[in-house]
Amino acid sequence: MEKTSVVYRQRFKRRARRVARRVLPFMASLFMATPLASPVLNSKVKAASVETKLPSNQELQTAFYNQRTHKLYEEMALESQGLRFEVFEKALTGYLNLQTEGRLSNEKQLLTVVDFELPSTEKRLWVLDLAAKQVKFHTLVAHGHNSGEDVATTFSNQNESNMSSLGFYVTQDEYIGKHGRSLKLDGMDEGFNTNALERSVVMHGADYVSEDFIKQNGRLGRSLGCPALPMDQKDEIIEAVNGGTCLFLSGADQSYSSKYLNQDVAINALLSSNS
The missing domain is CATH 2.40.440.10 (L,D-transpeptidase catalytic domain-like)
Structure with a gap:
């Protein structure tokens, strides 16, 4: 049972890394495209007190799934056919x-x-x-x-x-x-x-x-x-x-x-x- 658990954890880590490689560029592009909500000066002041929070593995997986689903929907031109x-x-x-x-x-x-x-x-x-x-x-x-x-x-x-x-x-x-x-x-x-x-x-x-x-x-x-x-x-x-x-x-x-x-x-x- 212990060996099985180790193998499962290793597989999970490999899968998480694959998701991160696919989704992080997508998340980064969204971040870069988002306009600043406040003046740069205020942002710099606040940045020191705000801890950067990376997306969780679950959030990465969900973003990956949503991206793939939207892409397939667009590639099949389903909106134009009323679906x-x-x-x-x-x-x-x-x-x-x-x-x-x-x-x-x-x-x-x-x-x-x-x-x-x-x-x-x-x-x-x-x-x-x-x-x-x-x-x-x-x-x-x-x-x-x-x-x-x-x-x-x-x-x-x-x-x-x-x-x-x-x-x-x-x-x-x-x-x-x-x-x-x-x-x-x-x-x-x-x-x-x-x-x-x-x-x-x-x-x-x-x-x-x-x-x-x-x-x-x-x-x-x-x-x-x-x-x-x-x-x-x-x-x-x-x-x-x-x-x-x-x-x-x-x-x-x-x-x-x-x-x-x-x-x-x-x-x-x-x-x-x-x-």
Whole structure:
């Protein structure tokens, strides 16, 4: 046990040094870019009585994670495609947590994000290829009938609720059901979406998910809780995301929480990928 502890401490120190090398230049540039808050003379007088405080290892790691997340968000031009940064950050954190647990496919680095705070008339589903740093799909998606009219505001994990369920999912196998080609979804968040398989909450196509339906009705049609897709895109999307990729359904529910939103785990995953 003593040898294991020593090895762990050595690994931790090496990791901390790697983070410091990456983040300290970034922190220094921020410091140099900040205008002085008081005259130089006063600053010199105060400097003698103020002890310089270096950022902690945790602060360095957090700065590193925030920098990497913002950089990826910008490289993929996600703001211009309507994906809010705060939603993307949560989705990426969960993706990295699930990846760390070995729940995701090693062959597909795909992250599907749905923002149910947007109205159904807007394209609010994105399939992100994190390896290629590209948006593979950006399209419409329906929410559950009892979750709301144009905007989903109420969510449930209960059987026969006909509501959408928030949280992280891992895609499973395809099958042919009453909606044709469909994709099983395994909910990961206890109390929020873990009844998805029992409820038959799946990804499938629907005629009521289209621009024509919006023109006629002022909103999309609604499902029984499934994230339903446009018929002309459902085959391509299901083909792309099946077999162990991450899906995150985000919505305005203050009660929602997830163990997969652990930023420390996500930071370690990024550090490991750069070691």
